[in-house]
Amino acid sequence: MGGKPQKKPFPWHIPVFLAPAVLIYTLVMILPLAETLRLSFFQRDAVSQATSYVGFANYARLFFDPFWGGPFFNALGNNLYFFVIHMLVQNPIGILIAALLSMTHLPGKKFYRTAIFLPTLLSFVVVGFVWKLMLSPLWGVSKDMMSSVGLGHLFMPFLGKEETALTTLSLISVWQFVGIPMMLIYAALLSIPDEVIEAAECDGVTGLSQFFKIKLPLILPTVGIISILTFVGNFNAFDLIYTTQGPLAGPNFSTDLLGTILYRTFYGQQTQPGDPNMGAAIATVMFFIILAGVAVYLFVIQRKLTRYEM
Amino acid sequence: MAFSRARRNLIAELGAHAILLTFTVIALFPVLLVLINSLKTKKAIFRAPLAPPDAETFDLIGYATVLAQGNFPFYFWNSLFVTLGSLFLVLLLGAMAAFALSEYRFPFNRFVALYMALGIMVPIRLGTVGILNLMVATGLVNTHWALILVYTAQGLPLSIFILSEFMAVVSKDLKAAGRIDGLSEYAIFFRLVLPLVRPAMATVAVFTMIPIWNDLWFPLILAPAEETKTLTLGAQVFVGQFVSNWNAILAAMALAIIPVLILYLIFSRQLIRGITAGAVK
Numbered sequence: 001m002g003g004k005p006q007k008k009p010f011p012w013h014i015p016v017f018l019a020p021a022v023l024i025y026t027l028v029m030i031l032p033l034a035e036t037l038r039l040s041f042f043q044r045d046a047v048s049q050a051t052s053y054v055g056f057a058n059y060a061r062l063f064f065d066p067f068w069g070g071p072f073f074n075a076l077g078n079n080l081y082f083f084v085i086h087m088l089v090q091n092p093i094g095i096l097i098a099a100l101l102s103m104t105h106l107p108g109k110k111f112y113r114t115a116i117f118l119p120t121l122l123s124f125v126v127v128g129f130v131w132k133l134m135l136s137p138l139w140g141v142s143k144d145m146m147s148s149v150g151l152g153h154l155f156m157p158f159l160g161k162e163e164t165a166l167t168t169l170s171l172i173s174v175w176q177f178v179g180i181p182m183m184l185i186y187a188a189l190l191s192i193p194d195e196v197i198e199a200a201e202c203d204g205v206t207g208l209s210q211f212f213k214i215k216l217p218l219i220l221p222t223v224g225i226i227s228i229l230t231f232v233g234n235f236n237a238f239d240l241i242y243t244t245q246g247p248l249a250g251p252n253f254s255t256d257l258l259g260t261i262l263y264r265t266f267y268g269q270q271t272q273p274g275d276p277n278m279g280a281a282i283a284t285v286m287f288f289i290i291l292a293g294v295a296v297y298l299f300v301i302q303r304k305l306t307r308y309e310m
Numbered sequence: 311m312a313f314s315r316a317r318r319n320l321i322a323e324l325g326a327h328a329i330l331l332t333f334t335v336i337a338l339f340p341v342l343l344v345l346i347n348s349l350k351t352k353k354a355i356f357r358a359p360l361a362p363p364d365a366e367t368f369d370l371i372g373y374a375t376v377l378a379q380g381n382f383p384f385y386f387w388n389s390l391f392v393t394l395g396s397l398f399l400v401l402l403l404g405a406m407a408a409f410a411l412s413e414y415r416f417p418f419n420r421f422v423a424l425y426m427a428l429g430i431m432v433p434i435r436l437g438t439v440g441i442l443n444l445m446v447a448t449g450l451v452n453t454h455w456a457l458i459l460v461y462t463a464q465g466l467p468l469s470i471f472i473l474s475e476f477m478a479v480v481s482k483d484l485k486a487a488g489r490i491d492g493l494s495e496y497a498i499f500f501r502l503v504l505p506l507v508r509p510a511m512a513t514v515a516v517f518t519m520i521p522i523w524n525d526l527w528f529p530l531i532l533a534p535a536e537e538t539k540t541l542t543l544g545a546q547v548f549v550g551q552f553v554s555n556w557n558a559i560l561a562a563m564a565l566a567i568i569p570v571l572i573l574y575l576i577f578s579r580q581l582i583r584g585i586t587a588g589a590v591k
Contacts (some may be wrong), residue, residue: 013495017410021403021466022422028463029429034438039439108327114578115334118341121574123524125546126566129559130340139556141343141531154591175336178404183582207322212483228431236433239526243546259435267531276439285438294431 024200033287039280049190051277068278074253075261082257086172086177091226093174094181098299099211101182102189107228113186117179120184124176128243129180131172159244164256173240177233181226189215189296220305235290238263258286340423342483343566345351348372348564352557354544376548379558381536382565385544392454392540393522400518401511403421403462404469405477408455409499413485423474429467434460444533460528465518472517477503516581523570541566 044053062068072284097116101109119127134141135158141156158168192215200206200214243250247257247264266279346362347355354367361367376382384477411423434441441460442451450456480503487499529543541549552558574581 005536011414011495012412014414014416016496017499018422021407021470024399024403024459025426025429025463025466026442028441029434029437032437032444033432033434035440036437043448069512090429093333097330100330103323103326104324106323106326109330109363112330112334113582114574116330116337117582120343120521120573121335121570122567123542123545123547124526125542126563129549130344130563133556133559134340139356144359154415161358161409162329169331175340178333179337210325232433236435237433239524242526243549262438263527276442279440287432287436290432292435297453 001230036280036283039277040284043277055073058278062278062285063279065113070252071256071261072282074254075249075258078255079235079237081166081259082170082173082237083231085167085229086174086234087227088169089171090174090178091181091223091230094178094226095223097178097182098185098189101186101214107281112289113182116182119176120179122176124239125243127172127176127180132244133167160251162251165245165251169240169244172244173237174211176240180229184222184226185219188219193289221302224297225303227301228294231292231293232295235286235293258282258289262286328375329507333546341560341571344560344563344567348557348560353358355560369557370561372555372557372559373565375555375558376561376565379548381539382541382544382548382562385539385541386569388454388538389523391539392457392461392521396465396522397519399458399462399571400465400469401515404514405504405507405511406499407466408470408473408477410468412477423470426470429464430471437481438527438531442531450532452533455536456534457528457538457540460532461518461522461525463521465514468517469514470513472477473507473510476507480506485589501583507544528585558559559573 006148030131040058041053042051043057044051045060062072078233097112100106101113137143137155137157145154146152156164158164196214196218197210200210205213236259237257241255241257241260242263245251247260247267247269249260262279262282263280265275268274320583325578347359349363351369351371352573354361354363354369358367363369400510407426409417411426445451445456450459484502485498493501501515517558524542525540526542529538529540533539545562546563548558552562
């Protein structure tokens with residue numbers, strides 16, 4: 001600028017860099033989310049078809065009218081169960097596999113890693129249907145395999161029974177996504193400095209006790225991140241249920257999650273037409289459930305976890 | 311002592327292999343089962359599901375049905391167009407915004423960064439009612455653009471978050487040297503910074519691409535028409551129609567798996583390195 005102190009020109013490059021992303025994000029994500037929130041306070045009159053402001057009436061119906069509340073709380077409970085199974089099965093298995101993979105000098109670890117991560121990449125349609133075929137009594141693959149280890153009498157159409165369908169679907173989802181905690185924990189384990197491990201070994205802390213006393217505390221922040229990712233993903237799940245059980249989340253709504261109830265409410269089903277305003281109310285409740293989970297993570301879990309400088 | 315310790319290590323190693331092998335078999339078995347049976351006659355599929363196809367049981371009837379009935383190549387093209395289009399926008403616009411946020415000081419910088427980060431945790435699906443209204447109003451329903459815009463908005467927050475972390479550590483001297491040489495801010499971004507954050511872009515690409523390719527929700531709601539059906543939605547509809555034709559279903563599943571499998575075998579090293587980035591010793 002010739003060294004002359006003059007008024008700087010407006011830095012046009014900043015808005016040019018920033019605007020496209022901010023605009024698309026605002027128009028296609030933030031405004032529709034706000035619009036969804038707004039619509040949840042409106043309802044269309046059945047007779048006149050005119051839409052009017054109804055305050056919290058949609059929420060009141062959702063929580064207290066048995067016609068809405070019954071299915072809604074059923075789906076909420078199912079969703080919690082779905083999440084608990086992921087936390088109890090998927091994440092511990094992910095940690096176990098990652099811990100085994102991080103053993104030094106283990107030949108073939110790349111092969112194991114690649115294979116176990118593969119299902120994560122498959123679409124829900126493939127995963128849902130492949131398992132549906134395998135568990136089908138028509139084909140009998142799983143029945144034969146259970147018989148071969150003497151468990152044939154335990155076989156039943158797992159996806160077709162109310163008592164077992166949700167657990168089965170949760171485990172299918174675990175099968176698909178166990179690669180994600182495995183990878184993230186594996187990365188966290190690799191980032192533990194060698195000196196820490198060597199110091200532990202000098203003090204005679206090896207093997208299992210080394211894992212629980214030294215490594216696990218160091219990777220707890222990653223476990224926290226995985227938990228919140230699992231929470232958000234589970235409370236937003238829809239595709240697997242839709243592909244295996246259809247939009248009615250059968251048998252008898254035993255696999256209904258918040259995502260499938262949102263779809264049915266919003267889009268309609270055989271017995272009733274779609275109701276976008278009630279759908280908006282359900283989406284808003286889901287929004288606050290997820291927000292609550294994230295808040296618990298940020299303000300409670302993350303604060304309690306000690307982060308070690310590495 | 312040394313001997314028993316070595317032996318203990320050996321036992322531990324064998325145990326580790328046994329456990330890992332079990333999980334590997336569980337992960338791969340369903341995929342292999344589909345691939346094997348998609349190549350067999352209907353009789354053989356039911357009589358011996360676990361046997362690989364031999365001269366007598368080999369049959370491509372399933373594939374013939376799929377290719378004759380379904381518009382699979384067309385659905386594949388739709389998926390490819392939507393995924394690559396969204397990916398391009400997420401990477402380019404995300405990198406530009408990340409550069410602005412990490413490079414320049416301006417009012418509301420932190421506010422904009424937080425505002426964009428909001429979308430990492432909030433699933434865009436919850437805005438579906440509003441998004442459908444928007445797409446109806448703009449006439450974008452049943453176009454590729456409806457999906458591309460939604461997936462771009464969905465991918466941008468994480469992309470900006472990851473890329474600004476990486477851009478913050480690009481050497482200041484390099485950029486200062488560029489400015490002294492009279493490069494414009496745009497040239498500094500495209501010619502100096504962008505090539506340096508390519509590994510981070512690969513990570514973002516992986517995280518962005520998988521959910522888009524596999525998504526069922528938005529194709530179902532925003533673009534269910536035959537002309538815009540994605541592979542995921544097309545396979546879902548096909549499977550619903552051919553529910554009792556096991557050859558066709560298994561072939562359709564195999565056709566949906568094979569491209570992913572090939573890409574994964576080629577790129578698995580980069581992909582895994584991308585996910586574990588930052589942990590390189």
